[in-house]
Amino acid sequence: MNDSTNPAGDNNAGAASAPAPSASSMRVILGGFFMGLANLVPGVSGGTMILVMGLYERFIGALADLSRMKFSRQAILFLGLIGVGFVIAVLSLSGVVVNLVTESRWIMYSLFAGMTLGGAPDLWSQCKPMKAGPMASFAACLALMAALAWGLAGVQVPENTFVFVCMGMLGASSMILPGISGSYLLLIFGMYEVVVGAVSVSALRADPMGSLSILVPVGVGAVLGMALLSNLLKSWLAKNPATSHAALLGLLLGSVLGLYPFRDSVHPELANKPMRKSVAMILSGEDLPEINAKYGLALSPERAGELRATYAGKSGNELKAMGDALKPFDPTGKQIGIALGLIVAGFVFTRALGKRGAH
Numbered sequence: 001m002n003d004s005t006n007p008a009g010d011n012n013a014g015a016a017s018a019p020a021p022s023a024s025s026m027r028v029i030l031g032g033f034f035m036g037l038a039n040l041v042p043g044v045s046g047g048t049m050i051l052v053m054g055l056y057e058r059f060i061g062a063l064a065d066l067s068r069m070k071f072s073r074q075a076i077l078f079l080g081l082i083g084v085g086f087v088i089a090v091l092s093l094s095g096v097v098v099n100l101v102t103e104s105r106w107i108m109y110s111l112f113a114g115m116t117l118g119g120a121p122d123l124w125s126q127c128k129p130m131k132a133g134p135m136a137s138f139a140a141c142l143a144l145m146a147a148l149a150w151g152l153a154g155v156q157v158p159e160n161t162f163v164f165v166c167m168g169m170l171g172a173s174s175m176i177l178p179g180i181s182g183s184y185l186l187l188i189f190g191m192y193e194v195v196v197g198a199v200s201v202s203a204l205r206a207d208p209m210g211s212l213s214i215l216v217p218v219g220v221g222a223v224l225g226m227a228l229l230s231n232l233l234k235s236w237l238a239k240n241p242a243t244s245h246a247a248l249l250g251l252l253l254g255s256v257l258g259l260y261p262f263r264d265s266v267h268p269e270l271a272n273k274p275m276r277k278s279v280a281m282i283l284s285g286e287d288l289p290e291i292n293a294k295y296g297l298a299l300s301p302e303r304a305g306e307l308r309a310t311y312a313g314k315s316g317n318e319l320k321a322m323g324d325a326l327k328p329f330d331p332t333g334k335q336i337g338i339a340l341g342l343i344v345a346g347f348v349f350t351r352a353l354g355k356r357g358a359h
Contacts, residue, residue: 114345
């Protein structure tokens, strides 16, 4: 991979903050777009997308410089272009991606598992020589991701400002560390639909203050997390390149562990926040046309009656817990074949981005 075979050190610290002359503005915006898309999907890392586009070392360097108040036109322009692509992806695709993850989880997980694995060859090439230190670093980070995938599944945390700040710091990790998916961590803690759903255009229109009460503390946490992690990672990459890249490889490969075996929503209609809010309003006896107008739905009286009968007596918190519940998904032979094909397609797509970024 270009630009990241030699981590930011003393000899190229200034270059780490700015794109090389060959890195066009459109390429940087595209990197930000894929980073934003990745951050919406549990299981794929925004840092991985930046890495395969050949922008990773400059991204880390620019963040670290700005967090230390070392302002430069190059760093600000570079991060600004990344931000443009990121915002375009989040605002235009958040609602679509949430629906796809909710309704076609196995398809999305297969595709993005392949995209995540596509970053492995570049990291592997930077782990050499693979001595005892890098091997131990790789094993420790792989074990950490396994613990997150299998040991914390189903954890529920309260929805308050402190938790939202913490979730923002976790989400920032996916922008810094290839292989760490902030969306996946949000999913583990039962906060994915809450945070990602709040950033969609429809949610901002329907309940702007409610969305901002979530997005502002998440944003504060993300800024704090990126400032801390960028400086730590920049220093570690410079001092221990093989060991640090082996750790990143363990994080990347381990991030796929939580995606299989497939799992599916027990109550898919409740996994979607607008629909869950609508069910709560139906149970409280509110007017159906007003509910449809508020959330952009087209529920019929018959469907509303079915939902009322199915979830009678459930509180808002109970409906949320039911929406977060997952069950094992037993794929058919055809679905396994499609999943493998999507994994290969995602891998090839990521590798193609990496080759494009190398030119």
